[in-house]
Structures are given as structure tokens and as C-alpha cells.
Amino acid sequence: MWRLNKVRHKAVRHGDSLEELKLKRREHERALRQARRDRQLVSKRLLLNDDEDQPEVTMDTNTGEQDAVGLFLKLQHGGLGREAHLEALSKVLRDPSAQLAFLKQENSMHLLVGFLTGSDATCRLQAVRCLHELSHSPHASVSSACLPATPYLLTYLSGQSTKFSELCLYTLGNLCPDSDAVKEKLLAQGIIPALASCLENQRHNLAVVEAVGFTLSQFLQAKNAAEKIIPMKDNRELLAHGALLQCSSLLVSLGGAVAEGNKEEGLELFICPLLRCVGNLLSSCPVKELSTQAGDVRIVAALCTLVQAFLQSRPALARESAWVLNNLTALSSASCSALLTLNLVPGLMKLLPFSQGINTMILRILANIAHKKKHFCAQLTRCGLLSALCATLKMADQEMVTLSMDVLYMLVVGGPQVAEEFVKQGGFPLLEALQYNGEGAIRRRATHLLERHLLSCSSYCSENVPCS
Amino acid sequence: MLRPEPGRPESPRDARPGGGGGEGEGEEGEEGNPFDFAPQPVRLHRDHELFEDGDVLRHLYLQDLYVSEEAEDKRAVSEFACHFSSCSAVFSSLEEYEHHYNSLHRHVCCSCRRSLPSARLLDLHIQEWHDSLFTILAQRQDMYQCLVEGCGQKFRTSKHRKDHLVRIHKYPPDFRFDKTKKNRGTQQTKGQQQKDTAMEVVDEVCEGTSDPPEQGESMETYVCEEEAARMATPASSEEHADVSAADPSTESPSTEPPKARFSYRLVFKQVRWK
Numbered sequence: 001m002w003r004l005n006k007v008r009h010k011a012v013r014h015g016d017s018l019e020e021l022k023l024k025r026r027e028h029e030r031a032l033r034q035a036r037r038d039r040q041l042v043s044k045r046l047l048l049n050d051d052e053d054q055p056e057v058t059m060d061t062n063t064g065e066q067d068a069v070g071l072f073l074k075l076q077h078g079g080l081g082r083e084a085h086l087e088a089l090s091k092v093l094r095d096p097s098a099q100l101a102f103l104k105q106e107n108s109m110h111l112l113v114g115f116l117t118g119s120d121a122t123c124r125l126q127a128v129r130c131l132h133e134l135s136h137s138p139h140a141s142v143s144s145a146c147l148p149a150t151p152y153l154l155t156y157l158s159g160q161s162t163k164f165s166e167l168c169l170y171t172l173g174n175l176c177p178d179s180d181a182v183k184e185k186l187l188a189q190g191i192i193p194a195l196a197s198c199l200e201n202q203r204h205n206l207a208v209v210e211a212v213g214f215t216l217s218q219f220l221q222a223k224n225a226a227e228k229i230i231p232m233k234d235n236r237e238l239l240a241h242g243a244l245l246q247c248s249s250l251l252v253s254l255g256g257a258v259a260e261g262n263k264e265e266g267l268e269l270f271i272c273p274l275l276r277c278v279g280n281l282l283s284s285c286p287v288k289e290l291s292t293q294a295g296d297v298r299i300v301a302a303l304c305t306l307v308q309a310f311l312q313s314r315p316a317l318a319r320e321s322a323w324v325l326n327n328l329t330a331l332s333s334a335s336c337s338a339l340l341t342l343n344l345v346p347g348l349m350k351l352l353p354f355s356q357g358i359n360t361m362i363l364r365i366l367a368n369i370a371h372k373k374k375h376f377c378a379q380l381t382r383c384g385l386l387s388a389l390c391a392t393l394k395m396a397d398q399e400m401v402t403l404s405m406d407v408l409y410m411l412v413v414g415g416p417q418v419a420e421e422f423v424k425q426g427g428f429p430l431l432e433a434l435q436y437n438g439e440g441a442i443r444r445r446a447t448h449l450l451e452r453h454l455l456s457c458s459s460y461c462s463e464n465v466p467c468s
Numbered sequence: 469m470l471r472p473e474p475g476r477p478e479s480p481r482d483a484r485p486g487g488g489g490g491e492g493e494g495e496e497g498e499e500g501n502p503f504d505f506a507p508q509p510v511r512l513h514r515d516h517e518l519f520e521d522g523d524v525l526r527h528l529y530l531q532d533l534y535v536s537e538e539a540e541d542k543r544a545v546s547e548f549a550c551h552f553s554s555c556s557a558v559f560s561s562l563e564e565y566e567h568h569y570n571s572l573h574r575h576v577c578c579s580c581r582r583s584l585p586s587a588r589l590l591d592l593h594i595q596e597w598h599d600s601l602f603t604i605l606a607q608r609q610d611m612y613q614c615l616v617e618g619c620g621q622k623f624r625t626s627k628h629r630k631d632h633l634v635r636i637h638k639y640p641p642d643f644r645f646d647k648t649k650k651n652r653g654t655q656q657t658k659g660q661q662q663k664d665t666a667m668e669v670v671d672e673v674c675e676g677t678s679d680p681p682e683q684g685e686s687m688e689t690y691v692c693e694e695e696a697a698r699m700a701t702p703a704s705s706e707e708h709a710d711v712s713a714a715d716p717s718t719e720s721p722s723t724e725p726p727k728a729r730f731s732y733r734l735v736f737k738q739v740r741w742k
Contacts, residue, residue: 028528028531029524032531033520041524043527045531121568124571151639152645155589155645158585158586158588158617159574159575159585160570161566162566163563164567185638188636190616193616193617196618214530268525269529272525279512283509283511284511314525319518320518323510323518330507331509357518367505371506406503448500448502
């Protein structure tokens with residue numbers, strides 16, 4: 001991700017106008033969304049060479065095919081210059097029809113594997129580049145031709161050559177999604193320990209670490225990954241290993257960075273998976289262990305920062321942050337208390353008018369706080385929650401209205417003056433109107449509030465004609 | 469969209485894609501109290517629509533924003549040669565050199581000069597080929613370890629191990645890093661001949677042959693004899709003569725230098741960059 005800036009320059013320089021780029025990207029996005037809805041969202045990744053900035057295939061098809069066959073024959077024949085031939089082949093194999101032409105040659109894969117495992121280091125590198133190009137093909141018939149190389153690619157993962165490891169990793173990662181049979185084969189060949197060993201040996205090289213992450217994530221995209229690949233590793237084990245603690249503290253740091261105005265592109269690519277880990281791990285964490293597992297309670301501040309920072313630019317991320325905050329406040333009084341002490345509630349309340357699922361989550365968070373202690377209810381009221389509720393009670397969203405009344409109920413029950421205050425702020429007619437709402441749940445709540453709590457209060461009695 | 473299902477407050481609830489269950493119609497309490505809000509953590513399945521945008525963003529990154537192979541390490545250096553004097557490979561970048569070194573000179577057996585792709589495979593090789601204690605023990609117990617890391621199984625013979633690799637781990641039957649000692653036949657004779665044949669071996673490795681790699685010729689390459697001798701030097705002076713003169717292919721258990729292995733690794737640390 002640190003490379004994003006460099007790549008961005010290159011992409012723009014390529015001649016496409018900004019408009020065209022935007023259009024392309026939008027189309028691309030649409031395709032990805034549809035793919036996700038069809039549960040078909042899978043990506044392969046291509047490492048470009050130093051001198052390339054776009055993966056364009058510039059040659060015409062016929063030349064590509066001829067070149068591929070010609071190079072194959074030269075390599076098979078032997079002789080000097082094989083390093084150069086292999087390098088040329090890796091470039092030619094960018095072209096899909098060249099790929100097919102190459103694979104049609106008998107023993108072509110055997111030749112490549114021979115170079116991959118031979119005594120010439122440069123040839124090995126070029127051979128893995130060839131394989132990498134083939135692995136990137138969307139046609140399983142092409143990428144599956146690479147399968148004979150997998151035991152060697154895996155063996156090389158415990159080596160030390162960084163560039164080479166990266167290529168092996170991305171090639172393996174590209175092959176993973178092709179079929180369940182491929183995944184099973186890789187599992188049998190020991191891909192998981194190989195990845196672990198690679199991560200251990202090369203953990204100081206970020207490029208390799210990212211590549212390991214990619215390969216592993218490709219592997220885990222299988223539908224039944226949870227049962228087959230990581231059979232015993234449920235959330236409790238992850239918790240035991242401190243996963244929640246690590247992810248939470250990372251989020252705290254990131255929240256701090258974002259709060260300081262760090263606008264680095266790609267940050268959200270990092271934040272997103274962290275949020276999801278924390279969100280789901282929290283819901284598996286036994287309440288008793290929460291204080292040790294969830295760590296620093298300042299994570300509430302980080303989460304609020306993230307919600308606000310991404311509200312306009314990436315509302316989905318804001319929503320995910322709010323979701324995590326809901327899970328946290330549902331389980332932990334300490335976090336509810338922190339939100340109040342750190343004076344984060346007014347900021348949250350400002351988000352209540354925003355739709356796209358954010359306001360319901362925020363209201364849920366406020367409800368979680370109110371539910372914990374009556375003392376919290378008083379504080380919430382002091383923050384001005386009542387007037388915010390007067391606004392939310394008028395919304396069309398039924399969930400918002402229902403939640404608003406739930407919160408109102410807790411506030412009212414929490415302190416005697418609250419009902420009066422609510423009436424003073426003009427809340428009474430809002431509830432009256434809700435008595436005629438289409439939803440039974442809403443009607444019942446409105447009626448209960450009015451009859452049991454509001455009708456008896458002095459401000460009503462003094463200002464209104466008592467109703468029958 | 470994300471309504472947790474009604475239930476006990478402390479238990480986590482899963483939110484299924486497409487909305488939750490109850491409408492929030494509460495269990496009516498004792499006094500007909502319709503309020504049943506309870507704080508609920510919401511666990512989301514990875515296919516949940518809440519995650520759609522984040523997933524799409526990630527795949528845009530994977531597909532649109534191609535990662536180019538970075539030239540970060542490419543400092544401008546004049547051409548320089550491989551540290552091993554009899555290896556005539558030449559490089560114009562540190563990256564190239566690193567790859568060459570790591571592939572060919574890193575995990576080398578000093579006894580027979582074979583290069584293995586990883587430390588683990590080197591260890592296994594040394595045990596199985598050059599350790600007489602291993603040979604003795606192997607007559608009585610299962611000593612041949614599975615090559616797949618994490619498997620842990622051991623076998624009585626290398627053939628059994630190979631069968632296991634093929635059957636269980638779906639390895640190819642001609643896996644190049646699993647040579648049995650018998651295959652050494654051809655290489656053994658080479659080593660036993662005079663210096664010029666040894667030089668042949670050197671040429672073969674360090675400059676690349678003119679023939680394409682054959683089936684039998686594995687990844688196990690030979691480090692130059694002179695280099696093997698140099699590597700053994702720091703270990704101990706008395707062994708120096710032995711190792712350099714020694715026929716690399718014959719086993720001489722008493723002078724088997726496990727130390728040479730370590731001295732090899734020391735050599736690595738002494739590599740100087742221009």
C-alpha cells in the first residue's frame with residue numbers, strides 16, 4: 001500500500017483523461033459489486049516489471065503466438081542465451097493467445113519447471129515470471145497448467161530470496177481460487193506451514209509480508225474455509241492469542257493518525273479488516289474477559305474519530321466503525337463510561353440526521369449507554385439528547401423511531417425531571433402522532449410512554465387541555 | 469438492516485444477511501411494557517451487505533492499482549562479481565546479486581557441494597547423506613522425515629518417504645529435491661576425477677551449461693571446490709588440508725566437518741558490498 005502513490009503517478013501519466021479514468025473505475029466497481037452479490041468476487045494479482053506502469057499487451061496476437069512458439073523451440077533446443085529467451089518469453093506470455101500457443105507445445109510446462117529448479121538463478125527467476133503470467137489468466141485451463149510447479153514454489157518459500165519469494169507467493173495466490181481441487185492439493189502439499197515459515201523468515205520485508213497475506217486471503221476465500229482449512233481455530237482461540245488486543249491497539253494508533261489529519265491513501269484498506277476483526281471478536285468475547293482482551297478503552301475515541309472522518313468520503317467505513325462501537329458498548333460499561341467522560345457523545349449525536357444505516361447504529365450505541373446505568377441516563381440528558389430525539393422521532397425510518405422511543409423510555413425512567421423536560425421541548429405531540437403509526441410496536445410504545453409517564457407530568461397539565 | 473434478534477442481553481447474536489428476525493415486537497412484560505431494548509453485539513458473516521463497500525474497495529486495489537516490482541533497492545553500482553572467486557557470475561544490481569546468492573550459495577552442503585533451496589532441506593540432506601550415525605540409527609528406527617514442513621512423520625527408508633509424499637502430499641514422483649543416495653552415482657565419478665573435470669563441474673554451475681537441465685540433474689548444484697575449501701578454512705586449521713583435498717563425494721566419517729557448515733554461514737556474513 002505504501003506503493004500506491006508511486007503507482008498513481010504512473011497511471012495518470014499514461015494518457016487517459018481524468019474523466020475516462022473515472023468512468024473506467026466506476027464500471028469496474030459496478031462489475032465488482034455484482035460479482036460480490038453473486039458470491040463470485042475473486043481477484044488475481046499481477047506483479048509488473050520495473051519498466052512497466054500498466055499491464056498493457058502491445059503486440060498483436062499473431063506475433064505473440066509465433067514468438068511464444070519460437071522461444072519455446074529455442075529454449076528446448078538448448079544453447080546459449082537461455083536467460084534472454086526466458087525473459088522474452090515472460091513478456092510474451094502477457095498475451096492470452098500466446099499463453100495458449102505456448103501451452104499447446106508438448107512438454108512446455110516440463111521445460112519451465114526444469115528452469116525453475118535448475119542451477120541458474122537468473123533462469124529460475126525468469127521461469128517463475130513466466131509461471132506468474134500464466135497464473136494470472138482468468139481461464140482455469142491456463143492457470144491450472146502451472147500446477148506441476150506448486151511443490152517447488154512452496155519449497156522455495158522457505159528460501160531467502162525476496163524478489164523470488166514475492167513472485168512465488170503471488171503465483172500461488174493466483175492459483176488458489178481456481179478450484180477446490182487446487183486448494184486441496186495445496187493444502188496437502190503443506191501450504192500453511194510454508195506460508196508460516198516464509199512469514200517468519202522474511203517478516204522484515206513488507207513486500208513479502210503483504211504477499212503472504214494476499215496468498216493466505218485467497219486461500220481462505222473458499223466457501224467452507226472455516227471448516228476445512230482452519231478447523232479448530234474459532235474465535236476463542238484467536239482471542240486467547242491476543243488477536244483482539246493487537247487489533248484494538250492498532251486501531252487506536254490508526255485513529256490517532258487519522259485524527260492528526262493523516263490523509264494517506266490506502267489507510268482505509270488497512271482499517272477495514274481491523275474493524276471487522278475487532279467487531280466480530282468482540283461479539284465472541286466472554287464479558288468477564290473483556291477488560292483484559294479489549295485493552296485500552298481509548299479505542300472508543302479512535303472509533304468515533306473514524307466514524308466522523310469517513311462519514312463523507314467512505315460512508316461504508318463509517319458504518320463499520322459504528323458497528324464496532326455498538327458491539328463494544330453493548331458489552332462493556334467501561335466503554336460507555338469512557339464515551340461520556342471523554343465527551344464524545346455530542347459528536348455522536350450530530351451524526352443522528354445521517355442516513356445510510358449510520359444513524360440507527362449511533363442510536364443503538366446511545367441506547368447501550370443508557371441501558372447500563374441510570375446515572376448515565378442523566379449525563380446523556382445533560383448532553384442534549386432529548387432535543388436530538390425530538391428530531392429522530394419524526395423520521396420515516398421505523399427502526400429509528402422505535403429505537404428513539406426505547407431510548408426515551410430509559411431516560412424518562414432514569415430520572416423524574418426528564419419527562420417534564422421532554423414535554424417542554426415539544427415532544428408530546430410527536431408521541432401523539434405516533435399513536436396512529438402503521439406499526440403496532442410503535443403505537444404500543446407511544447401509548448405506553450404517554451399514559452404511564454407523560455400525562456402525569458406538570459408541564460402537560462398546565463399547558464394542555466386534559467384529554468379524555 | 470442490522471437489527472439483532474430479540475434474546476438475552478449478554479449473548480452474542482448473529483445477524484443474517486437480509487435483515488434480522490423479529491420486528492422488535494417485545495415480549496410484553498408484566499405490566500404490558502412493550503420496551504424490550506437490550507444491548508446486543510452483532511456478529512456479521514463475511515457475506516453481509518454491510519461489508520460490500522469495503523470488499524469492493526479491496527478488490528479495486530488488487531486489480532486496478534497494480535503493484536509494480538519496485539526498484540527500491542536498485543542503487544547505481546558498477547558491475548561487480550559474485551563473491552566466490554570461482555563463480556564467474558556478474559551483476560549490475562544488488563537485487564540480482566541477492567537472488568543469485570540466496571539461490572545458489574546459501575544453503576550449500578560443504579561435504580558434497582550441493583546447494584539446497586532452504587535451510588531445512590540442507591539439514592535433512594546432511595543428516596541423510598553425510599551422517600554415519602544417522603545411517604546406523606536408520607537400520608533400527610524410522611529416521612527419514614517427511615519433507616513437508618508441519619507433517620512430522622518419519623519413515624524407515626527414503627522410498628517409504630517418497631511414497632508418502634506422492635500419496636498423501638500429492639507431490640510429483642520425480643520431485644527434484646528428494647534424491648536418493650543411489651542417484652549420486654553419476655556425480656560421484658565426476659568428482660573423483662582430476663582437477664580439470666572438477667573445473668568442469670565449476671563451469672557447469674557458475675556460468676550455466678549450454679544444455680538445458682535434464683531430468684536427473686536436480687536443483688542441487690555444486691559450489692566450486694575451491695570455495696568449499698575456503699569456506700572450511702575458518703573452522704580449524706587442521707581440517708583445512710583434509711577438506712580441500714578431500715574427494716567431496718566420498719564419506720570420511722572421522723573428518724566429517726559439521727563445523728564447515730557453520731563456517732560457511734560465517735562466510736556469508738563477511739560478504740562486503742561495493
